Amino acid sequence: MIDTVVFYLFAALAAGSALVVVGQRNPLYSALALIVTMGSLSAIFGLLGSPFIAALQVVVYAGAIMVLFLFVIMLLNVKREDGESSQSPGLRTTAILLGAVLLVQAGTVLWAWQVAAPAGFDASAVKVAQALFSSRYLYVFEATSVLILAALVGAVALAKRER
Amino acid sequence: MSGALAQPALMLSLLLFTIGVVGVFLRRNVITVFMCVELMLNAVNLAFVAFSRQMGTLDGQVLVFFVMTVAAAEAAVGLAIIIAIHRHKDTLDVDAFNLMKW
Numbered sequence: 001m002i003d004t005v006v007f008y009l010f011a012a013l014a015a016g017s018a019l020v021v022v023g024q025r026n027p028l029y030s031a032l033a034l035i036v037t038m039g040s041l042s043a044i045f046g047l048l049g050s051p052f053i054a055a056l057q058v059v060v061y062a063g064a065i066m067v068l069f070l071f072v073i074m075l076l077n078v079k080r081e082d083g084e085s086s087q088s089p090g091l092r093t094t095a096i097l098l099g100a101v102l103l104v105q106a107g108t109v110l111w112a113w114q115v116a117a118p119a120g121f122d123a124s125a126v127k128v129a130q131a132l133f134s135s136r137y138l139y140v141f142e143a144t145s146v147l148i149l150a151a152l153v154g155a156v157a158l159a160k161r162e163r
Numbered sequence: 164m165s166g167a168l169a170q171p172a173l174m175l176s177l178l179l180f181t182i183g184v185v186g187v188f189l190r191r192n193v194i195t196v197f198m199c200v201e202l203m204l205n206a207v208n209l210a211f212v213a214f215s216r217q218m219g220t221l222d223g224q225v226l227v228f229f230v231m232t233v234a235a236a237e238a239a240v241g242l243a244i245i246i247a248i249h250r251h252k253d254t255l256d257v258d259a260f261n262l263m264k265w
Contacts, residue, residue: 021199037202044172057208095188096189117216123215123221147233
């Protein structure tokens with residue numbers, strides 16, 4: 001019972017701060033709101049019985065990626081979007097309308113997906129690591145290390161000032 | 164006990180994804196657009212965890228791990244591109260980046 005209450009509390013927090021991310025004109029406030037969204041999602045992961053993913057969410061997303069975002073926002077001294085939007089009101093209306101269509105269509109499909117979740121689900125860090133290092137995902141796991149190395153070199157090469 | 168929350172979690176995931184999609188179209192600042200993409204990735208992660216809970220398998224959790232890795236790489240490269248573009252154009256307005264636009 002308390003789980004359900006806490007879940008809806010964090011779900012409302014996540015949805016509300018996501019709306020702030022989109023509605024806010026100042027990117028700095030958007031970034032701070034996105035951190036709140038990611039923290040709430042971490043709590044929801046915990047409630048869904050995935051403590052490992054909940055911890056990863058805080059460490060990788062809120063800890064690493066968002067710090068990178070805040071760093072770039074402050075480095076570039078980003079100002080808020082000022083003045084009227086250059087986009088026509090027709091485009092904005094179409095975007096919101098298409099968003100509503102997506103929400104209704106996918107919502108109908110997902111709502112029909114009623115499966116009784118099995119009891120005794122164990123997604124502790126040990127179990128997830130076991131699955132990760134099983135023969136099924138081992139090569140994919142190794143490939144991600146190459147991906148990160150490539151991203152590292154690419155980021156340095158792109159951001160470097162040419163002489 | 165936590166199994167009953169999987170269905171509402173899917174709905175929340177869809178809501179967050181839609182907010183991200185609409186944000187990509189509405190915002191003009193390239194950094195905010197990029198943050199909306201991150202929001203969509205987070206929503207998909209939530210869907211993976213909810214499906215994993217409903218099916219009782221750990222594959223969804225492993226996929227979330229990979230999505231997070233790719234998101235970290237994508238954020239690093241994307242922000243480097245944003246810095247490089249800002250150096251050339253001196254603006255972050257997506258409407259100004261039209262060199263490759265047909």
